Amino acid sequence: MSSAVAPTPEYELPEGYTHIYSGKVRDLYKTPDDRLLFVASDRISAYDWVLPTPIPDKGRILTAMSIWWFDRLSDLVPNHVITTNVPDSVARRAMVCHRLDMFPVECVARGYLTGSGLTEYQAQKSVCGVNLPPGLKDGSKLPKTIFTPATKAELGEHDENVTFDEVVAAIGQDEAQQLRRLTTLVYDRAASIAAERGLILADTKLEFGSRPDGTIVLADEVLTPDSSRYWPADEWEPGHAQPSFDKQYVRDWLTSPASGWDRHSGEAPPALPDDVVEKTRAKYVEAYERLTGKRFA
């Protein structure tokens, strides 16, 4: 299905759970006691499409990764997770969360230049109004971590990079400064932990909300391969697109003659072959095990 169509969630929930919203790979429900159930599906997206073939355990692996990161970040910023005690149909792939007043900002931190940041840099030698030195290439390490916020796009659309001043105009100076400070703090800690495990955290997208008392809280999923770019450090070579830690097998197959698919055709991509599914699942397991030092059961 194209990225413009919200998928129908694949699981039944008990009476009293109300489906609120589905993104490409995540689903949000209201719980019977008016909290939120944040569900990570096994859906995988590539080239702006939700692929027809799920990756077994992807949602469980990425939920375990989020929980691990939330725990390691709790001294920097509180998070929205209440419990992982969830209905059996979404066991280990869901979190019950506090309902927050979400900031309308995708809080992106970048330690490396690629993707939309590279495109903007190539056009104007800056990203989100942050000036950068000349001579940077795809995959270049940035002199320091930069905050490159974006507006939240509708399903199927791309987020639009905005300047810090535009964030100030949207939410006020104080909260904009808090989001920038927290986003770069979280990124810097996570990038340091990932580097110790041989992984480059090139960038990440965080979402924050606020409690009624104004406390800023880290929400959504955090530091998963769906919200972040992870690269194997031993393959890092600025000057070209870096291999995606988790989606390279999928991208390589989809763009190979074997798939029979033209990503520019507007046609939906085909189902993935079993070996691509298995190798992709193994990459998610590897990312979890390398980061956490724990076996994925």
Ligand SMILES: C[C@H](c1ccccc1)n1cc(-c2ncnc(N)c2C#N)cn1
């Ligand atoms: C974008 C993201 C999303 C999640 C799941 C599926 C599709 C999109 N989303 C998160 C909230 C949200 N709202 C209020 N309180 C919260 N704690 C959260 C969270 N997380 C609303 N949307």
